[in-house]
Amino acid sequence: xxxxxxxxxxxxxxxxxxxxxxxxxxxxxxxxxxxxxxxxxxxxxxxxxxxxxxxxxxxxxxxxxxxxxxxxxxxxxxxxxxxxxxxxxxxxxxxxxxxxxxxxxxxxxxxxxxxxxxxxxxxxxxxxxxxxxxxxxxxxxxxxxxxxxxxxxxxxxxxxxxxxxxxxxxxxxxxxxxxxxxxxxxxxxxxxxxxxxxxxxxxxxxxxxxxxxxxxxxxxxxxxxxxxxxxxxxxxxxxxxxxxxxxxxxxxxxxxxxxxxxxxxxxxxxxxxxxxxxxxxxxxxxxxxxxxxxxxxxxxxxxxxxxxxxxxxxxxxxxxxxxxxxxxxxxxxxxxxxxxxxxxxxxxxxxxxxxxxxxxxxxxxxxxxxxxxxxxxxxxxxxxxxxxxxxxxxxxxxxxxxxxxxxxxxxxxxxxxxxxxxxxxxxxxxxxxxxxxxxxxxxxxxxxxxxxxxxxxxxxxxxxxxxxxxxxxxxxxxxxxxxxxxxxxxxxxxxxxxxxxxxxxxxxxxxxxxxxxxxxxxxxxxxxxxxxxxxxxxxxxxxxxxxxxxxxxxxxxxxxxxxxxxxxxxxxxxxxxxxxxxxxxxxxxxxxxxxxxxxxxxxxxxxxxxxxxxxxxxxxxxxxxxxxxxx
Numbered sequence: 001x002x003x004x005x006x007x008x009x010x011x012x013x014x015x016x017x018x019x020x021x022x023x024x025x026x027x028x029x030x031x032x033x034x035x036x037x038x039x040x041x042x043x044x045x046x047x048x049x050x051x052x053x054x055x056x057x058x059x060x061x062x063x064x065x066x067x068x069x070x071x072x073x074x075x076x077x078x079x080x081x082x083x084x085x086x087x088x089x090x091x092x093x094x095x096x097x098x099x100x101x102x103x104x105x106x107x108x109x110x111x112x113x114x115x116x117x118x119x120x121x122x123x124x125x126x127x128x129x130x131x132x133x134x135x136x137x138x139x140x141x142x143x144x145x146x147x148x149x150x151x152x153x154x155x156x157x158x159x160x161x162x163x164x165x166x167x168x169x170x171x172x173x174x175x176x177x178x179x180x181x182x183x184x185x186x187x188x189x190x191x192x193x194x195x196x197x198x199x200x201x202x203x204x205x206x207x208x209x210x211x212x213x214x215x216x217x218x219x220x221x222x223x224x225x226x227x228x229x230x231x232x233x234x235x236x237x238x239x240x241x242x243x244x245x246x247x248x249x250x251x252x253x254x255x256x257x258x259x260x261x262x263x264x265x266x267x268x269x270x271x272x273x274x275x276x277x278x279x280x281x282x283x284x285x286x287x288x289x290x291x292x293x294x295x296x297x298x299x300x301x302x303x304x305x306x307x308x309x310x311x312x313x314x315x316x317x318x319x320x321x322x323x324x325x326x327x328x329x330x331x332x333x334x335x336x337x338x339x340x341x342x343x344x345x346x347x348x349x350x351x352x353x354x355x356x357x358x359x360x361x362x363x364x365x366x367x368x369x370x371x372x373x374x375x376x377x378x379x380x381x382x383x384x385x386x387x388x389x390x391x392x393x394x395x396x397x398x399x400x401x402x403x404x405x406x407x408x409x410x411x412x413x414x415x416x417x418x419x420x421x422x423x424x425x426x427x428x429x430x431x432x433x434x435x436x437x438x439x440x441x442x443x444x445x446x447x448x449x450x451x452x453x454x455x456x457x458x459x460x461x462x463x464x465x466x467x468x469x470x471x472x473x474x475x476x477x478x479x480x481x482x483x484x485x486x487x488x489x490x491x492x493x494x495x496x497x498x499x500x501x502x503x504x505x506x507x508x509x510x511x512x513x514x515x516x517x518x519x520x521x522x523x524x525x526x527x528x529x530x531x532x533x534x535x536x537x538x539x540x541x542x543x544x545x546x547x548x549x550x551x552x553x554x555x556x557x558x559x560x561x562x563x564x565x566x567x568x569x570x571x572x573x574x575x576x577x578x579x580x581x582x583x584x585x586x587x588x589x590x591x592x593x594x595x596x597x598x599x600x601x602x603x604x605x606x607x608x609x610x611x612x613x614x615x616x617x618x619x620x621x622x623x624x625x626x627x628x629x630x631x
Contacts, residue, residue, distance in 0.1 A: 041074060042066040042125075048162040049137065049149055051169070057137040057147075059086075066125035073120050079111035079130065086132035093128040142478035144208030144444060145169045151202040161198060163191040169207040173288035174441050176204045201435045211286045211444035213393065214479035219278040219465040223270035230254070230267050234450045234459035235280055236390070237264040237541070238517050240290040240414075240423045242448055245484065245515040246282035246542045256544035260300045261386065261453040264541045275467065282515065283481055284447045290422050293519065294538055300453065301416060304384035308456040310354035310368075311376040318355060322380035328415045328426075331377045332439045335428045339365040339373065341401060367401065367411040370429040372456075374413045384416035386453035388425065389461040391476050393445040400430050400445075407463030407474035412446060447476065487514040489521070489540075491567050491574040496549065501590045504552045504561075504583065506576075510537065510569055511545040523569045525550060527562035558583035 043065055050058040065074055091098040091113050101112040111130070119126050138147045149161060167187045179197040183190050193203060219233045236244050239262065253266040270276050307313035325331045340363045353361060355376035358369035371387050378385035392410035394400035402410040412427040425446065427438040449461040463474040490511040498505045508525070512518055521537040534548045554561045561580045566573065 040068050040072050042068060042157045043155075045156045045159040046162065047152065047159070048164060049147070050164040051138040051145070051147060051166065053166050053168055055135060055138050055140060057134050059132055059134060059137075061130040062127065063130070064125055064127045067119070067122055070122045071120065073118050073124075075115060075118065077113040077115070077128070079109070079113075081109040081111065081132075083107050084109075084134050084136060086134050089130070089132040091128060091130045093126065098128060141211070143210060143212045143480060144173060144206050147203070147205040147207075149203040151198070156195065159195045161193045161203060163193070163203060163205065164188050165191075165205070165207060171207065171209050172205075173208055173210075174204070174206040174443060176436055176441065177201065178437070178440060204436060206288065206444055208444075210288070212479050212481045213284045213286070213447060213476050215280070215282055215284055215391075215447070216475040217280040217462040218471070218473040219280070219462065220275065220467045220471070220473070221268065221270055221278060221465065222275045222467055223272060226272050228272055229270055231270050231276075232265050232267050232459075233278060233465055234461065235264050235266050236284065236447065236449050236462065237262055237451070238293055238539075239388075239448045239451070240293060241287050241425055241442065241446070243285045243287075243516060244282060244542075245285065245481070246280065247515065248279075248281050249543055250279045251276075252543060256541040258539050258541065259459075260297065260303070261451040262294075262296070263451050263459055265459065280462075283479060284476075285481060286444045286447060288442065288444055290420070290424055290442075292420075292422050295421060296416075301384050303454045304386050304416065305379050305382065307379075308454075310352060310372045310456045311379060312354065312356045313376055313379045315356055317359070318376055318380050322377045325377060326381055328378060328383055328417075328424075329439060331374060331381065331383075332426055332428055332431075334377070335370055335374045336432045338362050339370055339428075339432060341365055341370075341429065341433050343401060346401070365429075367429040370432065371411045371413045374415075374426070374428055378413070378415050386414050386423070386451060387456065388412050388414055388446070388448045388451060390449040391447045391474060392427075392430075393447070393476060393478075401433055407472060409449070409461055409463050409474070410446070484515045487512075488572045489518070489570050491569065491572060493565065493567065493574070493576040498551075501586065502554050502556065504554055504578075505549055506552060506565065507547060507549050508567060509545050509547045510540065512540040512542055515542055517541045518570065521546075521570050523548070523567065526566040526568075527552065527564065528560070552578075554583050557588070558586075 043063065045064070046062045048058075048060045048062075050060070052058060063077075065077070067073060086109055089100065089102060089109075089111060091100045091111075093115070099114045099116065101114070103110040103112070113128070113130070115126070115128075137149065138145060140146075145165070147163065147165070149163065152161070165188065167184075167189065172189070175191060177193070177197055179193070181192040183192075191203075191205070215236070217235070221231045221233070223229045223231060235246075235249070235256070236242075237258070238244055249266065251268065253268050256264050256266045259265055266278075268276065268278065305313070312318055321334070322331070325334055339358060342364045343366075345364055345366050350366070352368050353364070353372070354369075355373045358365055358373045375385040375387055389409060389411050391407075392400065392402050392412075394402050402408045410429075412425060412429065414423040414425045416422075417424045425442050427442070427446070430436065431438045449463070450459050452458070466473065490513055492509045492511065494507050496505040496507050508523075510521070510523060518540045519538065521540060523534050523537070525532040525534065532550060534550075537546045540546055552562065552565070558580045561578050561583050563578060563580075565576045565578065567576070568574075
């Protein structure tokens, strides 16, 4: 589940006064103690947070104060609001204003309600209302509305929090915790949370289909060889929770290939003894619910069950724990409960402990240990799992740590859900530190840079291709998805040289010049009433190409050569024309060359002068024919 952490925490306390003991009342006003209130009063509250379309949140506290004793009563009620800027603050009881004193001390607002009439008697109760408005509880971040409501009901005996949002905020992406009642009324959606469900955390909600980030990544490559070399980088790929759009890759790669884990590997030719900086710019569109792109190859899924460095799947201790847990959720809960995040380990060249060392050093974990332990236990339990390295957009690094050193990257696991036939991301690190559920519902703040499945360490993530440790190479910020003009697939066709004069090899390339990847493209090739269907192109990343070859029979003197080849893909069709005359001349030239060579061999081997003279004359005539054909 998403964690939108902000430092706006409402702290509420009550000043209770004994009517007959003035000194005690002064002490209570100076040093309020809620334990005293709990002993003598029952305090219940319903708090409504009404998000408005302009981003303002109207907050209403409806509080009931009930006496537990005969002679004690509350004369004052004091709010302390910290790290927020409330305004239009008002208080009412039975429709009448309550005298309200507002004092500001630093970043705190003290609101003192002075009840005009005492309410004495056991079980007597009074209900009053405090309202104010605030401009930071709801905010539009990029493409989504984020709402964060602090933990507050723990101060009350019983209570409920109500979140009301307009339909214009968009689809419900994330609401945490997920135990709530929901209703719709007057073009608004209303979420009700009972005290028992939100005592340990506040409420975090996100509305909108997706979030968009602009990205700029810099990769530093160096060729130390004396010859030209091809070097590779991994650029952020599409995953089940994100789609990439690339504005530019400068310089352009030779090609971008997709490895078995789904990484996009861009290849560049680097001159000898040269350094080359690669700049990648674009947008990451992050979805709250996993979307299905492609099914992995079964062999790849099997690879995601194997032992790797840092993932000690076959260790007896790991196997024993995995056997007792069995499911992804239980493994996730175990990792969250056992490991403790240690921010002091976040430093350059920190040792990656791996799963076994993480268990034996449970209080020294950073995100890699949470991830490695989840992956290892999952694989040992027969559940394919893998690691994602990437960028996590954190509002509060104390609660949402980003632990990898290279340009403050983050690591989290994914597991294969057999029922959904998809990879499901989870983040045990952030649940451990923020107490927000990151298993049932993921957030919109994780951008995948690379996938580690067949290997626990490769490929390197963006931010790790450095020639020094001083450069900042990862730049990410909220954005909006621009309108892209979809470019059609470019089809190229060129002949290749072969030794067989009666067949022509044709190289056909399909080039994706648009900003996003294309999926499940089926080319079709037609000539001479024949139709060929090469294998389906599963994925064609932006600025990449896919090349295939076909052999076309020409026949003797190119009599079977088709006039044209028609190639189509993704509603794009191109025709390439062939010339029978050209191919027939080429065949004839080859035939005559062979004949001349044969005659010359015979000429030098024969001893008959008349035969030599005859052969010489024939060779001259054939040579003249070849010359005229070429002309």
